[in-house]
Each structure stands twice: as structure tokens, then as C-alpha cells.
Amino acid sequence: xxxxxxxxxxxxxxxxxxxxxxxxxxxxxxxxxxxxxxxxxxxxxxxxxxxxxxxxxxxxxxxxxxxxxxxxxxxxxxxxxxxxxxxxxxxxxxxxxxxxxxxxxxxxxxxxxxxxxxxxxxxxxxxxxxxxxxxxxxxxxxxxxxxxxxxxxxxxxxxxxxxxxxxxxxxxxxxxxxxxxxxxxxxxxxxxxxxx
Numbered sequence: 001x002x003x004x005x006x007x008x009x010x011x012x013x014x015x016x017x018x019x020x021x022x023x024x025x026x027x028x029x030x031x032x033x034x035x036x037x038x039x040x041x042x043x044x045x046x047x048x049x050x051x052x053x054x055x056x057x058x059x060x061x062x063x064x065x066x067x068x069x070x071x072x073x074x075x076x077x078x079x080x081x082x083x084x085x086x087x088x089x090x091x092x093x094x095x096x097x098x099x100x101x102x103x104x105x106x107x108x109x110x111x112x113x114x115x116x117x118x119x120x121x122x123x124x125x126x127x128x129x130x131x132x133x134x135x136x137x138x139x140x141x142x143x144x145x146x147x148x149x150x151x152x153x154x155x156x157x158x159x160x161x162x163x164x165x166x167x168x169x170x171x172x173x174x175x176x177x178x179x180x181x182x183x184x185x186x187x188x189x190x191x192x193x194x195x196x
Contacts, residue, residue, distance in 0.1 A: 045124075047098055047099075048099040048121075048125075049099075049125070049127075049128040051095045051098040051099035051101075052095075052099045052103065052125055052128040052129055052132065053131055053132040053135075054132065055091045055095045055099070055101060056103045056104075056128070056129045056132030056133050056136070057132040057133070057135055058087060058091050058136075059087055059088060059091055059103050059133075059136075060132070060133045060136035060137060061136035061139060062083060062084075062087040063080075063083060063084040063088075064136070064137065064140055065140055066079065066080045066083035066084070067080050068140060068144050068147065072147070088103075099125075100117065102117075102125060102129070103129060104129060104174075104177070105125070105129055105130070106174045106177070106178060107177070107178065107181060108121075108122050108125040108126060109122060109126075110178045110181075110182070111181075114182065114186060116186045
């Protein structure tokens with residue numbers, strides 16, 4: 001018979017499992033899936049590149065197409081902005097699970113800098129993105145061939161804008177884009193991260 005003065009060890013506190021602990025246990029318990037063979041990994045990488053190419057193509061085709069349509073039917077700046085936002089949102093929802101939905105070399109490079117993306121994949125992603133945007137631009141050139149004021153050059157900004165001003169604009173806009181993406185997609189406290 002135990003004495004009444006003996007001290008019993010406290011039982012450990014019960015803690016509800018978190019999403020991360022459940023996922024960690026599931027990964028530890030399951031062996032590597034069969035579909036993760038080298039051949040299937042190469043196919044998966046190819047799918048990522050096709051997703052980046054198609055996403056960039058769709059984004060540039062619809063967004064720049066809206067800007068070109070404005071010259072014909074006066075869509076106005078708000079309409080163009082809504083089109084860009086809607087097509088970007090649709091492309092992200094459609095392709096994020098395949099490739100991460102970067103659609104911009106600046107995004108791929110910035111995510112690699114913050115170690116959320118592999119540097120080995122950056123060159124192929126950039127190649128797919130540049131190819132997708134080039135194909136979209138060529139498609140728009142063919143479709144709007146009667147519109148004579150389309151200039152098939154890289155720096156198609158208005159005349160009163162200098163090269164330096166264009167670079168500053170691009171830097172600021174790309175910074176805002178990356179600030180938003182890093183806040184939404186890479187911060188574990190973000191709502192988007194909790195959903196995926």
C-alpha cells in the first residue's frame with residue numbers, strides 16, 4: 001500500500017494536433033510514392049515549365065490585349081486594370097498547384113533569393129516565361145496587324161518618358177508586386193499559406 005505522502009508524476013498536458021504535426025507524421029509514416037521516379041520527376045518538371053509558359057502567355061495575351069483594345073473601343077484605365085487583375089487571379093488559381101504560378105522572371109528570382117524556390121529551376125522558368133510572353137506578343141501582333149501604331153519593340157513607352165523614368169517605374173512596380181507576393185505566398189502566417 002502506497003503512503004499518502006508519495007508524490008505522483010503529473011500527466012503530460014493534452015495538446016490538440018496541429019496541421020503541421022499531422023502532415024509531418026503522415027510524411028514520416030508513408031514511403032516515397034511510386035510516381036516519384038526519375039522519369040516521373042522529369043515529367044513533373046516539364047509540366048511546371050508548360051504551366052509557366054501557358055500562364056505567362058495567358059497573362060500577357062489578355063492583359064496586353066485589353067490595352068490594345070482600349071485604343072479601338074476605349075476600355076479605359078480602370079477596365080484594363082480589372083482585366084489584368086482578373087486574368088492574373090484566374091491564372092494563379094488555375095496553375096499555382098502545378099508550377100507555383102510565378103509568371104514573371106522577377107518573381108522566380110526573388111523567391112530563389114528568399115530560399116522559397118530552387119536556383120536550379122530559375123533559368124528554365126525564366127526561359128518558359130520569356131517564351132510565353134514572346135508568343136503572346138506575336139499573337140497580338142498578328143491579331144492587331146491593322147492597328148498601325150503598335151511598335152514591335154521592347155521599350156514601348158510614351159515619348160515624354162525617358163529611359164531612366166521607365167526603369168524607375170519598372171523597379172517600383174516590380175517591388176510592389178514582390179512585396180505583395182512575399183507577404184501572401186511566402187509568409188507562413190498569411191491566410192493563403194494556411195489554406196494550402
